[in-house]
Amino acid sequence: MDSTLAAELERIAVLVAEEAGRLIEDERPADLGVAQTKSSATDVVTVMDQRAQDLLRERLMGLRPDDAFFGEEDGGEVGTSGLTWVVDPIDGTVNYLYGIPAYAVSVAAVLGDPSVPGEWEPVAGAVCNPRSRETWHAHRGGGAWRTQGETSTPVHASAADDLGTALVGTGFGYRAERRAWQVAALTHVLPRVRDIRRMGSAALDLCAVAEGRLDGYYERGLNPWDMAAGVIIVEEAGGVVTGLDGTPSDDMVIASGSRLAAPLARLVRAAAETAGSEPT
Numbered sequence: 265m266d267s268t269l270a271a272e273l274e275r276i277a278v279l280v281a282e283e284a285g286r287l288i289e290d291e292r293p294a295d296l297g298v299a300q301t302k303s304s305a306t307d308v309v310t311v312m313d314q315r316a317q318d319l320l321r322e323r324l325m326g327l328r329p330d331d332a333f334f335g336e337e338d339g340g341e342v343g344t345s346g347l348t349w350v351v352d353p354i355d356g357t358v359n360y361l362y363g364i365p366a367y368a369v370s371v372a373a374v375l376g377d378p379s380v381p382g383e384w385e386p387v388a389g390a391v392c393n394p395r396s397r398e399t400w401h402a403h404r405g406g407g408a409w410r411t412q413g414e415t416s417t418p419v420h421a422s423a424a425d426d427l428g429t430a431l432v433g434t435g436f437g438y439r440a441e442r443r444a445w446q447v448a449a450l451t452h453v454l455p456r457v458r459d460i461r462r463m464g465s466a467a468l469d470l471c472a473v474a475e476g477r478l479d480g481y482y483e484r485g486l487n488p489w490d491m492a493a494g495v496i497i498v499e500e501a502g503g504v505v506t507g508l509d510g511t512p513s514d515d516m517v518i519a520s521g522s523r524l525a526a527p528l529a530r531l532v533r534a535a536a537e538t539a540g541s542e543p544t
């Protein structure tokens with residue numbers, strides 16, 4: 265893709281992610297509650313998830329009317345440009361609901377079909393944590409950046425190459441059966457790394473890898489909207505994002521600095537084998 269277009273897509277992603285971030289902060293109702301649940305009673309949606317997605321759709325389709333739209337909350341838009349905006353209006357919804365300052369608006373422009381693992385690639389993206397006022401962003405070939413106020417700083421993934429001293433992030437799903445499997449896998453991982461962090465937002469976990477605040481991250485069960493922006497930000501920060509079969513998907517996402525990529529993938533693969541098949 266032409267670098268000028270990719271840079272423009274990054275600019276748009278930052279613009280609308282920060283607008284949606286201001287919305288969810290400034291207009292959070294005092295009585296915020298659960299508007300609906302999805303895969304389980306703990307998989308919640310608030311009125312602000314929907315309002316933020318409505319804003320993102322309106323702004324992105326206004327700025328790029330020929331692009332497609334693919335958001336976490338219901339509904340999408342078909343496009344003709346070959347580009348799709350993949351958005352998570354609030355990644356870390358439970359943290360947002362509880363007032364824990366670790367949630368983000370994630371916006372990515374991708375080529376291909378984001379509904380098919382391995383059939384899409386991000387070309388630009390932004391992740392905005394409106395509470396910390398930090399926005400991580402990148403486009404293919406442009407490096408990865410963290411912007412806070414007027415200051416933009418290049419970010420680089422960790423140079424760590426030793427699992428035993430690696431700080432590794434992970435997350436857990438909304439279904440009890442999935443969490444049981446994830447605990448079994450974690451039992452294999454935790455004794456073999458420095459420590460684990462569970463922050464509750466995949467997008468922020470991936471940005472933490474991009475900035476070296478985590479040496480690595482893995483999680484089963486991510487959707488394209490959780491990871492699309494974070495993937496390009498990690499890759500442009502010199503990191504690697506892969507999966508159990510080499511492709512990041514809902515089966516597994518594994519992210520780290522380049523020197524830890526192979527040992528972490530081996531560890532996560534062994535953990536998955538130890539955990540066995542997941543109860544349905």
Ligand code: LIP
Pocket residue numbers: 336352354355356357358434435436437438464465466467483490
């Ligand atoms: C969240 C992910 C997180 C995962 C949570 C949840 P949501 O996404 O970002 O990594 O561990 O269970 O899926 O649901 O807040 O958009």
